[in-house]
Amino acid sequence: MSSEPKISVSELKAYYGREQILMSVSMEIPPRMILGIIGPAGSGKTTFLRCLNRLNDLVPGFRTEGRIQLDGQDIYHPGFEAVGLRKRVGMLFALPVPLPKSIYENVVYGPRLSGIGDRNRLDQLVEASLKSAFIWDEVKDRLHSPAMRLSGGQQQRLCLARILAMEPEVILLDEPCSGLDPISTAKIEEALTILKERYTIILVTNNTKQAARVADQTAFFLMGSLIEHGPTQELFTVPRDSRTGDYITGRFG
């Protein structure tokens, strides 16, 4: 890891009202690879993820301390616009949420917001994004039918395509396969391993095996703290912290 970190987090604390969710997390995330984040429910991994695109700003009573830098810029700096940040940092949610529009309109939602109006350009974007998300062949004949009609697994891949169409730099995934069948999960994982050549991907997952399969680096969260962060291979075979080992082998959580 010789290159500059894509994201660097230092002493990040997060609170919902009085309750502290994150206890001073520091971490450097290198570009163009997959970081897996694992940990039991309530360990703060989703909160951490939602800090990276400032989606938590919308939650009443939420606040953070510490610093998150994207390419060296502080994203919580008052002069840094959250809207611009979210165009650079896409997010895939646990449950697929297609907007109540057509497949096509879902994909071009982000590009349209960025002011792309040219029909040909949009058409190209739609095709490229859907192909990258491994769903093009299934929907190419019905781009203008409602996205709601797709199956759950197709919907989640559509949501991935919708993010790719924004041409972001970072993709955040919040347990994206928790509601999907094994085949859809495999397709998403396959897409991710190809996408990591172009994007920085951060994957929060409840499924430790998924992290072991696709992540280059893995971080383990427990009760709001980052316990361990390192190459996946190492973390899974020779964990430095005994709690990591306990979690991976299923002795608690």
Next chain:
Amino acid sequence: MRIPPKHTQRAAVLVMGLATLFTLAILVFIILFVLEKGLPVVSLKFLFTNPQDMGKSGGILPTLVGTILLTLVAVAIATPLGVGTAIYLTEYTRESRITRIIRFGADCLAGIPSIIFGLFGFIFFVTILKMGWSIMSGGLTLAFMILPTIIRTAEEAIKAVPNSYREVSFSLGATRWETVQKVVLPSALPGIVTGIMLGVGRSIGETAAVIFTAGSSLRMPASLMDSARTMSVHFYILAREGISTENAYGTAAILVITILFINLTAYSLMNRFVAKNN
């Protein structure tokens, strides 16, 4: 001696059932009565010819036009205000003293009797703003009157839009207003339309607030600054001054059919909206 609970239950159910039946019977009777007496009078000619002799004979065309124009003015003014208020309350602010004041205002406004709206419209729009008895004065007064209905239903509809839609939109780099425009409002549209339809129904049926603000001229209005007589006012004058019972029934039948149709559409829209969101 104690009466067994089974018997009191049977008696209570009987009494309540009869009360329910009675209520429904009265309400249904009113509609059937009006339709039975009124429908024979109603024809295309009745709808589309001018009244003769103060309405003793002839049709109701000018009152039809007056009603439509007045309602359009009211809805055109109340909709942006009402929907805007609802958007502000749901999307742009959190529960606070200010939102409580805004809701309190809307609730109070909803409770004000129509005659008070009439008095206000008369003194404010007709007299002070010198709009005279006109469709404009009447429409503005009605806009105030239906504003709470539109706020309430629009707020409910917007609240029913799943929060995940908003999160997705924000996460794709949309601003708040873009999210409202492209995701929230389209999803809430049927509910919002319901509120507007209910407002239309109230506008059509209103008399007290209209008679002192739009006047009761039977001539065909040529502009929004002309006085006009709505169907409700026309019906009231025909019935109360004993001009023509027959034409009164005819007008009443049209009023009732129109309003029931509008409200029915509004409710079925709402139902489909609710079903879709669940």
Next chain:
Amino acid sequence: MKLLGERGVQRLLAGIAFSAISALLLIALFIIKEGLPFIIGYGPAKFLLASDWNPQLGRFGIWPMIVASVWVTLGAMLVGAPLGVACAAYLTEFVPRRVMGVVKPTIELLAGIPSVVYGFIGVMVLAPLIRSSLGGPGLSVLAGAAILGVMILPTIISISIDSIQAVPNSYREGSLALGATRWQTTYMVTIPAAKSGIIASIILGMGRAIGETMAVIMVAGNAVKIPGSPLDSVRTLTANIALEMGYATGRHREALFATGVVLLVIIMILNSLAGMAIRKRAAKR
């Protein structure tokens, strides 16, 4: 909207959000501005409690109208409240959900029937019936109360149903499990639990009844006198305003606005009471 920017849109919406409260204040302001000086000038006690209303002679006592409004409204409550609450209880607790799903919208639909139509039915059907069976002029307190009682039914039923439905099912199950019949459960558990909502519905219905104008003008007879029996003809506060507004000038018109002030105050009190009842219900959750 693009031109305004996010900030601009937010400010615009914040401004719009105050439209309802501004409308309310504007209405209150102008009614009070037109009416209050008259009340003070004429003497509040004389205005409210004197029994002679004779605008030609400069006498403006609204006591008969106040009494009439109270009589007609109380009468309407006597008709509307028991019927409405019984209906609501029956529909929520004793019929299948599907029946209720049809009946409730039907009743709400009927709330849209214009008040003039109710009034007309009162004149054509009810008043002659009262005249022939009970005597008197027919157009009377009784006729007004009956028509208003029916008019407020949809309000009472709809809000009562909502509040009875909001009672948690565990309450009912708890009572039924102790061996209570469905009816015992309804009147000992469910209705008390929904009490504040039901009271709010009755108060709101009361507000509608006292503020109703056109229907009352048509059926109550409009004689300015204190009624001696339910069969007497009366004129309510609202009817007084609507009947004379068309030609009133000068002090007479001010007196009508002053009547409006009285009406507004009564309505505001009723609304705050209903609001309190509803908030109490919300606080209990």
